[in-house]
Amino acid sequence: MNASSLEETVRRAGELLAAGDHEQAAPLYERMLEAEDGRAEGHLGLARTHFGQGRPDEAARHLRSAADLRPGDAEIQGELALVLRRLGLTGEASVAAARAAQLAPQEIDFHWLNGALLLMNGRYAEGWAGWGQARVLEDATSETTR
Missing domain, CATH: 1.25.40.10 (Tetratricopeptide repeat domain)
Structure with missing residues (x-):
C-alpha cells in the first residue's frame, strides 16, 4: 500500500467509524495492518471498531498491539x-x-x-x-x- 493509498484508507475508515459503521470500517483497518506505516493506526481503528461492537476483549488485544508499536503515544495508553x-x-x-x-x-x-x-x-x-x-x-x- 503506497502512502497516498494509506492516507485515503485512513481517512475513509475514520469517516466510517465516526458514522458508526463498524462493519464497513473494520476491513479497511485490517488492510492497514498490512502496511508498515499504517499498522499502529490499523490496530487503533480495529480497537475502536470492536469496542463499538461491544467486544472489549478484542479491543484490548488491538490496543496492546498499538501500544507495542507506539509506546510513546499517551492517547493509546489512555484508551487501553x-x-x-x-x-x-x-x-x-x-x-x-x-x-x-x-x-x-x-x-x-x-x-x-x-x-x-x-x-x-x-x-x-x-x-x-x-x-x-x-x-x-x-x-x-x-x-x-x-
Whole structure:
C-alpha cells in the first residue's frame, strides 16, 4: 500500500467509524495492518471498531498491539486503560493510565483516570495524589481562562 493509498484508507475508515459503521470500517483497518506505516493506526481503528461492537476483549488485544508499536503515544495508553477497566483488569489498567499521565503530564483526564484506578486497587495514597495532580492542573487551567 503506497502512502497516498494509506492516507485515503485512513481517512475513509475514520469517516466510517465516526458514522458508526463498524462493519464497513473494520476491513479497511485490517488492510492497514498490512502496511508498515499504517499498522499502529490499523490496530487503533480495529480497537475502536470492536469496542463499538461491544467486544472489549478484542479491543484490548488491538490496543496492546498499538501500544507495542507506539509506546510513546499517551492517547493509546489512555484508551487501553479505559478498555482494561471495562474488562475488570484494574491493575493492568492502572499501569496504562499511569503511563498515559507520564507521557502527557498536562492532560488532566489521564490524571483523574490514574487516580481512580489506583483508588480502585486499594492504593489510596497514590490515588489521592493522582487526583490531587488533576485538581492542580484544573485549577491552573481555570486561572488562565479567567
